[in-house]
Amino acid sequence: MSEYTFNDPWWLIILKVLAIFVGLVLMTLFTIWWERRVVSRMQNRIGPNRVGPFGLLQSLMDGFKLGLKEEIIPKTAHLAVYWIAPVISATMAFLAFAVIPFGPMVSIFGVETPLQLTDFPVSVLYVLAIASIGVYGIVLAGWSSGSTYPLLGGLRSSAQMISYELAMSMSFVAVFLYAGTMSTSGIVAAQEPIWYAVILLPSLLIYATAMVGETNRAPFDLPEAEGELVGGFHTEYSSLKFALFFLAEYINMVTVSALATTLFLGGWIAPWPLSLWDGANVGWWPLLWWFVKVQLFIFAFIWLRGTLPRLRYDQFMRFGWKVLIPASLLWIVIVAAARVVRNEFSVTTQELLLLGGGLLVVIIVGSWVLQVRSERRERAQVEAAKAEMDKPFDPYAGGYPVPPLPGQEFTYTSRRAKAAVVEGTATRTATAVLPGESADAPVPSTSDPEEGTHA
Amino acid sequence: MDAYAPILVLGLLAAGFAVFSVTLTTFTGPKRYNRAKVDAYECGIEPTPQPMGGGRFPVKYYLTAMMFIIFDIEIVFLYPWAVAFDQLPLFVFLAMMLFLFNLTVPYVYEWRRGGLDWD
Numbered sequence: 361m362s363e364y365t366f367n368d369p370w371w372l373i374i375l376k377v378l379a380i381f382v383g384l385v386l387m388t389l390f391t392i393w394w395e396r397r398v399v400s401r402m403q404n405r406i407g408p409n410r411v412g413p414f415g416l417l418q419s420l421m422d423g424f425k426l427g428l429k430e431e432i433i434p435k436t437a438h439l440a441v442y443w444i445a446p447v448i449s450a451t452m453a454f455l456a457f458a459v460i461p462f463g464p465m466v467s468i469f470g471v472e473t474p475l476q477l478t479d480f481p482v483s484v485l486y487v488l489a490i491a492s493i494g495v496y497g498i499v500l501a502g503w504s505s506g507s508t509y510p511l512l513g514g515l516r517s518s519a520q521m522i523s524y525e526l527a528m529s530m531s532f533v534a535v536f537l538y539a540g541t542m543s544t545s546g547i548v549a550a551q552e553p554i555w556y557a558v559i560l561l562p563s564l565l566i567y568a569t570a571m572v573g574e575t576n577r578a579p580f581d582l583p584e585a586e587g588e589l590v591g592g593f594h595t596e597y598s599s600l601k602f603a604l605f606f607l608a609e610y611i612n613m614v615t616v617s618a619l620a621t622t623l624f625l626g627g628w629i630a631p632w633p634l635s636l637w638d639g640a641n642v643g644w645w646p647l648l649w650w651f652v653k654v655q656l657f658i659f660a661f662i663w664l665r666g667t668l669p670r671l672r673y674d675q676f677m678r679f680g681w682k683v684l685i686p687a688s689l690l691w692i693v694i695v696a697a698a699r700v701v702r703n704e705f706s707v708t709t710q711e712l713l714l715l716g717g718g719l720l721v722v723i724i725v726g727s728w729v730l731q732v733r734s735e736r737r738e739r740a741q742v743e744a745a746k747a748e749m750d751k752p753f754d755p756y757a758g759g760y761p762v763p764p765l766p767g768q769e770f771t772y773t774s775r776r777a778k779a780a781v782v783e784g785t786a787t788r789t790a791t792a793v794l795p796g797e798s799a800d801a802p803v804p805s806t807s808d809p810e811e812g813t814h815a
Numbered sequence: 816m817d818a819y820a821p822i823l824v825l826g827l828l829a830a831g832f833a834v835f836s837v838t839l840t841t842f843t844g845p846k847r848y849n850r851a852k853v854d855a856y857e858c859g860i861e862p863t864p865q866p867m868g869g870g871r872f873p874v875k876y877y878l879t880a881m882m883f884i885i886f887d888i889e890i891v892f893l894y895p896w897a898v899a900f901d902q903l904p905l906f907v908f909l910a911m912m913l914f915l916f917n918l919t920v921p922y923v924y925e926w927r928r929g930g931l932d933w934d
Contacts, residue, residue: 368821373820373821373824376821377821378828381828381832426840427836427840427843427844428843430840431840431844434853434855435854446837447834450833450836451830453829454828454829454832455825455829458821477825478819478820485894505855506855507855507857508857509856509857515876518876519876522883525883526883526886530893533897536894536898540898540899541898596856599840600836600837601836673933677879678931681882681931682926689915689919692915693915696911696912699900703901704905
């Protein structure tokens, strides 16, 4: 159930809508500037600092500049779809923010209202649905340009987004299980005692990884891999149409950060030392806590971009399908099993923790034993290979001259033996032994060079 | 007021802004025709024939999309189950585990057949 009932007067709805819209645009402008500044610092540069105080107006002026640029539409483009794609992208980016809670009940012009545009029992599902429609903007942009690179970039992008959306959606299941609701304000309220980031840390880690893939940001920014695909799906877009895709990307970044804050970091609830103060969770202060938490995630995004190189596409898909999805499925099973044990068998949390700790110890000890065994096997292999190296080496044994490995000694081959090899009558007497192979078949002796002629 | 009405208002504002921005440059930007400029961009060489209509792309994308649908359906079933978890009897937990197992079998099958390997 959602925490509050939403029956705002019409003027308040319009006020909230305007606040969200203007807030998101400002947040985008700020984030672009902030990202450029931080990345610059990480690369020993200064970054934009000329336009306005600290260069804060740089991204606004870039926007104006884009508006005055010529609009180039390729003659191969499918016009209607080409025009609609950026509109879909930008609109869906704005829409996802409708259910994010910014704070508790406040009084605006004498009307008591929650700091949230709207909320219903399936808000998080709504965010996921909107994010899915956002993929249309990208794939349609790529397809309608009628050009090779945008098509490839658009397909890549959509494949990437749907793959990571799965891991992202699965990481929410544990949260719903604990909160017992899908309404965003309900989830925030359920985190009053303890944040889900603490008790559901694996969920947060899976979500935080998936959200970077979902927003096409570095190190998962493969749709915009310049070396292969020029600009990806928006290669053929220029002027303000391009700006809209850019805007959508940054709003999506803010949205996934806000969602992470809502689901895992307790939304607008004050963090620990601040929560000791009675006034921390009432009035307008929570808006500040919420903003700081969202900025933490955005800074993490920027930090990732400044640190990590881009993944290869196959590595990226393998990571999504073979690591994130099985990991989140396993985590769902673990959380649900723990919950059902607690519900059905009247086990206390302490006993449950003990049980989990015991399991963890078994897993650690088991993996340690396996590790030791595999190390022992490896060592035996290395020693066998060393022993093989000490034997004399016949470079002409297989019929072709083979260079010796470091440390191997030459042995004498008689002319008769060589002749036999050339005629093809000799058996394979020896080959250069590689470290991994020695443990398998016994290598024929090379001590008697005449042996080959007997065959 | 209905809880969904504010979304409509926000959607109208956002769509209005987007349509305004998309059409604005038609009036504010310069227009200088150049044959090369309106060609499809391909690093300066003559563009290859159209990918649109008759163009081909790897079938792997279809496989990914189909896997996505399967897992998405799984998630659709997981969500209400998770929300109502504390009110449900033990049987429902076991049923869901069986459902997850049933979906894991084809997943493992596809993994082993190399359907998840991207070349």
